[in-house]
Amino acid sequence: MPPKKTTGRAKTGSMKPGRPSAFSQEICTVICERLAEGKSLKAACAGDDMPTVSTVFRWLAASEDFQKQYMLAREIQSHVMFDEILDIADTPKKGVKRVKKDGKVETTETDMIEHRRLQIDARRWMIAKLLPKKYGDRQQVEHSGPDGGPIQTKDVSDEKLAKALANFLMRTRANVSAAQEKESAEVKRDPAS
Template identity: 45%
Template sequence: MTFYKKLAEDDDFAKRYARAREVQAHREFDEIRDIADRADSESVGLAKLQIDARKWRAGKLAPKVYGEKQAVEHSGPDGGAIAVSGIALRIVRADERGDT
C-alpha cells in the first residue's frame, strides 16, 4: 500500500500523521530562536533567510497556529452592505442611566 493511499484509508494513521506534522511545525518554529541567537553581523543575512523559511514551513504545517492572519472583509450580496434587522435603538439621557 502506498503512503498516500494508507493516509486516505486509515483514520488512525491519518491522525498520527497530522499530529506528527503539528509537532514538526512547533520544532521548526522553535529553531528560529536558536538561529537568531547564533547570528552575528556576518551571518545575519543567512539567518534571516533561514528564519523566513522556517516561519513559512511552520505556517504551512500548522496554519491555525503559525499561519499569516488574513484580514476578513464582511459584505452582503454582490459586495453590498449587510442587511441588519431586529435592532431597536433607545436614546437615554445621562441622568436616566443610573450609573452616575
C-alpha cells in the first residue's frame, strides 16, 4: 500500500518550502519516464519540484506498484543505453586536448576517443548490471534432467565401467591410427609439403 498523500501544508496553512516528500503517483510516473529516456535517478530527480533520491527509495520500499513501474523503466533504460553505444561509437566528437611538453602547453583539436570509450564502457557496465541475462558478460550453464528435473544417475559396477572405458580407448586408438595413416599417405603423395 502506498504511503498516505498529504496536502503539503504546514500548520499555519501556508505551502511548505522544499522538495515533495509525500507519495505522488504523478511524480513517480515522471521519474520513470525520465529513467526510460536514459537519465540517471539523480538527474531524474533534479529540480525543486522533484523528490530527493532518498525519498524515491523510500517510496519504492512502500509501494509495490511503483516498484513494478520502476523496474520496467530500468529495463527500458538499458535498451536505450544499448542503442546509445552504437551512436557514441559511430559519431566522432571533436575536443581540445592540452598536453604539457617541455614546460610548454601544446593544444590540439582532436577526436575525443578516450571520452567516447569511457561513455561506452560505462553504459556497457550499467546495462550488464540491469539486465545480466541479456547483456551480461558471464553465461551460466545449468544441467538438468528431463523436463527440467534432476539428473538421473545410476550405479555401474566396476566391471561394466572397465569394459566401457576399454571400448572407448580402443575406438580412440583406431581413430588416431586412421588419422595418422591418412596424413602419412597425403605426405607421400605430395612430398613438397
